[in-house]
Structure formats: structure tokens, C-alpha cells
Amino acid sequence: MSMSLVQKYNVAGPRYTSYPTVPYWDESTFSSVSWQDSVLRSFTESNRAEGISLYIHLPFCESLCTFCGCHKKVTKRHEVEQPYIQAVLKEWSLYCALLKEKPVIREIHLGGGTPTFFSVEHLQQLIQGILASADIAGTHEFSFEGHPNNTTREHLQALYDLGFRRVSYGVQDYNPDVQKAIHRIQPFENVERVTQWAREIGYESISHDLVFGLPFQQLDDVLHTIEQTTRLMPDRLAFYSYAHVPWIKGNGQRGFKDQDVPKDDLKRQCYEEGKKKLLSCGYYEIGMDHFALKEDAMYQSFQQGTLHRNFMGYTASRTQLMIGLGASSISDSWYGFAQNEKNIDDYYARLERNELPVFKGHVLNQEDLIIRRHILNLMCGFKTSWQESAMYFSELPQVLEQLQEMQQDGLLEITEQQICVTEKGKAFVRNICMAFDLRLKCRKPDNQIFSMTI
Template sequence: MQQANSFIQKYNVPGPRYTSYPTVPYWDELSFSLDAWKQTLKRSFDESNRSEGISLYIHLPFCESLCTFCGCHKKVTKRHEVEQPYIQAVLKEWELYCALLQDTPVIKEIHLGGGTPTFFSPEHLTQLLQGILAKAEIAPQHEFSFEGHPNNTSKAHLQALYDLGFRRVSYGVQDYNETVQKAIHRIQPYENVQRVTQWARDIGYSSISHDLVFGLPFQSLDDVLHTIDQTNQLLPDRLAFYSYAHVPWIKGNGQRGFKDANVPKDAMKRQCYEEGKKKLLAQGYHEIGMDHFALSSDPMHQAFQQGQLHRNFMGYTASKTQLMIGLGVSSISDSWYSFAQNEKNLDDYYARLEQNEIPVYRGHVLSVEDLTIRQHILNLMCTFQTTWDEPEQYFAELPEVLAQLVEMQQDGLLHMTEQSIHVTEQGQPFVRNICMAFDLHLKRKKPENRIFSMTI
């Protein structure tokens, strides 16, 4: 334990979560253009649509109240008349993409995120999805999923989306302690989570996921363990067990209402994960990547075992596609060769669509070096190993990267050979730090201000 604590003190530094590479703060926006995005989008679509299909991420930004732990893009309102105009805008955006693609998209994956997707009525969600699917084919092996708020997800929501092909639902639980819930402005009793979990099972959902967060304000180790005991009673197929990213300096993220001193840190925060992990493993869950757990029967565990796990802006996924199109305000798209983000302001998003423009406002076209390093970081995040035994896996600054990792090898966090790196079990909590050694953008230009959460 003493050695583990010394490693935490040594390696707990601000760092990216690597849902992309390069990370968003290092995108080269000056050399990016909408035309460049369209070209790489079309290239990726032509290369992969018929062989593997595409993914859609649809951002539904509205929430009735503000959860103060959340760093996602959201718009707080109780006015449900915003639903219909937003759906029309997203469908207009999809029409613009379909016209550009010039072939019928084969949809392998859809994820509804937010915000609160279940802010929208079942009828409006049906209208949205029917409009999307009317212009597409559905891949034989597809995964449609959505994020549900336990307090406002109804049986009708679950049934409507099930009828449209959705088989996975993820519920944001966070923590069951009332003091913690009050601090993050997310009051939801265990009974609510129990009810919506059972509804999903009764309707026929094959993968039910709960999102838990450790390191929340006022949260103790006992709170985390109690939450996991409650979770184990419900036995969801999959769990995300995230570290709370405390980034109150980022404008508009809503992390207010508590002080920095109220947030668990360093060794105490890591203990929450390690002790929670013991309970989850004892219950029959398998640790997946950096922050997920799954039962043997869940597709995510099978993908991890087969080396097919993928990571993107939605986190870990068992369903990999080369092209992911993000629809809706603030959504990020990924063509593998470039990233593109939509307007973050709702009025700007609507205005661009009224001009018949794809509402992208910034992005990044990946260089050959970016693509090589992106694959290494993906390998490390998804399989805890990477190799460079083929010429295309090598890049000019690799020797300097490996030299930087020698100390981590001496600390027992990884094992290096002439052509590979394997992260040890002891090193898995520090995989973000290992990836940072590969991050040439970060190395060449250290951030002047804090832009990342702590790695532990």
C-alpha cells in the first residue's frame, strides 16, 4: 500500500482521458476547414460503410435540472416545447449528411447521449429515430443504446426505443448516498434505479449498464462500497466506474456548489476504486480497460477478450466502426482521418442548418504521425499493450518516447521489449500516464493553463 501511495503521489498529474488523439485542446483548427471534413468523411464512408457500417452519436442536450458533477454540454430548461424544433434540426442535419454520402448508410451503432435523452417524450424519440432510419439500412449485427435518467425514464420510453431496435440502456447512478446526491444536485433513490432496471429487463433489453462515479464531493469510501453493494443486488450486465473529473475552471461546465476541499483526492480516491473493484470482481464482474466492468455474458467482455475493444468519444465500446457521425449541438464526429465538432451554441447550430450548412465549427485533420500515435494510444487504452514490429507502426520520435518510459518500467508499471510494450497489472491504473509519453502534441506544447483533470 505504501508503494502504491508513493506511485500515486508521483504520477497523479493533470492528463487527458484519451477519448481521442490528438486531444481536443490540441486540434489544429487553423488548417481545418469544412471542405477538409467533407473529403475525409466521404473517404472513410466509401472505405467502410459496406464492410462494417457506420456509428451515429445523437446529442440530446436538454435537462430539467443541472447536475453539478457533470462536464457534458447541456441546456437546462423545463420547457418541453423545445423538443420538436430540435428534432427537426437534427433530421435536417442528417439529410445534409445523406446527400453528401451519396449512398445508403448502413448503421451499425446508434447512441443517444446528453444532456438527458429521456427529457424527450417517447413519441418525439420515435419521430427522431424513424426519421434517421428511413434514410438508412440497419446492419445485421447492430447495437443501439441510450442514456436514461432513472428519475424520468418511463416504461413508455423503454418500450418505444426497444421497438426501434434498442437493446442496451445505460443509467446514470453515480452514488446512492443522499449527502453526495445533494452536493451534485442529483437526488435519485435506489428504488427508482431498481424500478427502471427491472422495467428494462422485463421489456427484453439484453445489456443494462449503470454508471458509477468515485471521487465525488463529500463521498467517502463507505459511500462507494455501499453504492456497489446496492449495485450488486441489481446485477447490471455492465458498469462504468469512472473517476470524477474535477474541472471547475472550464467555462460553463456547472461544477459548482461545493469546494475543492470537499472532493476526495490522491490515495483516498484511488482506494475507492481499488476497494470497489474487489467487490465487483467478487460478484463476478471482469475489469475492462481503464474504468469499465462487465459480466462474462456481456458483449463488452467478449470484445475485450478477443482484442476488439474500441474507445472513442463515447468511451469504451464493443462495436468498432471507422466512421462515427455526431448529430446535434456540440456533437463530435470522427472519420478516423479527421475530427469535427458541431456548433456548441444552440442558436448558432440552428442558424447554420437554416443556411443548409453542416453545422461544424472546428476540427482537426490527422497527419500520418497523428494516425500512427493514435493507434498506439488506442492499443494501450483497450488492450494494455502495443507493438511496432511493422514499419507503419514506427514514428521518428519513438526512441525518445521509450526513453521516457524507462522509469515507469523500473517502477514495475510496464514491460518493454525491442518491439513492444505491455502494461503490467500494477501499471493499469496509470495507463493515462503511459499514453502521455506517446502524446507528441502535449510534449511539444505544454498547456499554459489547467485544461485536464488529474490522472488518478
């Protein structure tokens, strides 16, 4: 890849887990009532046909990983587990009372934080409490994020017995110096052990998260990490760019200096060479920064055009309604977004008042919905079309004009009614989506609020 393209397009930009992106939510039109209305509308339209998804945020970690951009609470006090489980189940009961009809759950994902911070007994209590008020879809996907250092065989077995068939392990990098900088000391043997346990128990999809652009990381480190990873051949991989946003995350990302973080050319080389190695080992690129073996459901979903992206990342199954439970969780009704209170005490206080603990959100207008579809198409399938009149919006000619330069650079092809991202352009899909982001264009941020696109 031309390094001049990296220099040209390496700008701050969103990762588009939603549109509009969180900094551009219009809170003036949002209220708890408008959010509940959008949930009911989506639930009525989709519950029996496709079910709903649940994302459950488990925020506690025993130590701080300095690369992490998630909302978390660092503590070694495990007595926090039971009150938190009770609060999440209380929140779920409020949603069930709102929905009236019994929900059909198609997808559950436990994220964090560190879900395996919680004991086996408390995770069982949580999932059993959720499922007691719901039906399970015939084709469902339950997954969780496991920390290789504290995921036990008992964790894996208990969650498997509750219907979980996918686990994701955060690997990041195997270089000890990099691990020390990000405060995540995690030898290969730990990852190998939990991966083998999951296979022995019967998990159908095992994922590893790898990160390039970490402090002190060199190209050889990335390639060595991929070599070690391919010894285990996880079914799918996230291979994504470290988001260096210390102005947002404060001291958590100040455990090293800005100059310690790989920049432009080196960072893109890490991605390009890493991607080449993954492809040579039998992985296929699906969506942005994600790879899967041909047998994995994520690859099959990509091939069938049913891959979806939301605040949980890429998913093989799409549901119109995704309810986020737990402090800081974000819910998506398709017609609106809502984020829960980030502070755990504030989250508890809302629930004690029998209120849904949402504190901000956005109700999508008609133009938002159209733009959202285009961005999802580009993120999930590397193409989008306005052949159907419902996909046309008045600013489209200006968007296409802005994309002309990217077409000249070989990043995409524009035909009469379609855009297709080229192989060369896949690394710049965030930049391409930014051309559609009307809210970003209307109100450029005064300060940097997004990570760099490259």
C-alpha cells in the same frame, strides 16, 4: 497500491477519447471542405464492410447536476423538443446528401444531456426519421442513456421496438449527502425499477455508471454503492473518476468547495477497494474504468481484441466513421475530427443556411494516425506493438526512454517490440498514454485544462 505512486503520477492529463485531444486540434488545417472530404473517404472505405456509427446529442436537462462535464441546456420547457428533433433530422439529411450512397448504420447512441427528457413520440420521430434514409447492419447496437428519475416504461418499450437493446443509467452514488452536493437526488428504488423494466422488456445489456471522487464521498459510500449495484447485477459498469474541472465548466461545478472533493490517497483507495469488490462479484476489468460480466458483448469484444474507444466511450463494435448529430456533437472519420456548434441557436443558424454545423476540427497527419493507433491499443487492450513497420515513428525511442521509469515502478513491461501494461499499471494507463502524446509534449499548457489522472 503504493501511495507514493499515486502522489508521483497524479498529474493533469487527457482521458484520450481522441488523439489528438481537443485542446490540441490544429484548426489552421481544418475546413468544412476538408472535413467533408475525410467523411467521404472513410465512408467509401468502410460503409458496406462495417457500416457507420451515429452519436446523437440531446442536450436538454430539467435540472443541473453539478458533477456533469457535458454540454447541456437546463430548461423545463418541453416545447424545445420538436424544433430540436427537426434540426437533427435536417443535419442528417445534409450528411445523406453528401454520402450519396445509402448508409448502413451499425451503431446509434443517444447521449446528452438527458435523452429521456424527450417524449416517447419525439424519440420515435427522431429514430424513424434517421432509419428512413439508411439500412441497418445485421449485427447492430443501438443504445441510449436513461435518467432513472424520468425514464418511463414507455420510453424503454418504444426504443426497444425501434431496435435498441442496451441502456445505460447514471447512478453515481447512493449517499444522500453526496447526491445533494451534486444535485442528483436519486434513490435506489428508482434505479431498481428502471433496471427491472429494461430486463422485463428484453434489453440484452444494462449498464450503470458509478463515479468515485465526488464531493463529500468516503470509501464507505463507494463500497455501499457497489453493494447496492450488485443487488441488481447490471451487465456492465463504468466506474470512473469524477473530473473536477470548474475552470472549464464554471458555476456548474462550484456548488461545493474544492476541499470537499476527495484527493490523492482517499480517491485512489476508493478506486482500488471498489475495483476489488467488483472483481469479487464476478465482473471483469475491460479497458480503463470499465467492467463487464463474462456474458456481456463488451467483455467478449475485449477478449477478442476488437474493443474500440471513441467520443461515445468504449464500444463493443468498431466503425471507421462515426457521425455526431446535434449541438456540440463530435464526429470522427478516423482521418479527421469535427465538432458541431455548441450553442443551440448557432447550431440552428448553420442548418438554416443548409450548412453542416461544424465549427472546429482537426485533420490527422500520418504521425497522428500512428500515435492514435498506439493510444487506442493501450486504452482498449493494455498493450501496443511496433512489430509492423507501419506502427513505427521517429520519436519512438524517446517515448520508450521516458517510459523506463514507469517500467522500474512496475507499471509496464517493455520488450524489443512491445509494451504491456501490468495489472498494477492499469490504474495509470492515462499516464502511459501521455508518453506517446507528442502534441502535448511540444506544447505544454500554460493553465490546467485536463482533470487529474488519479
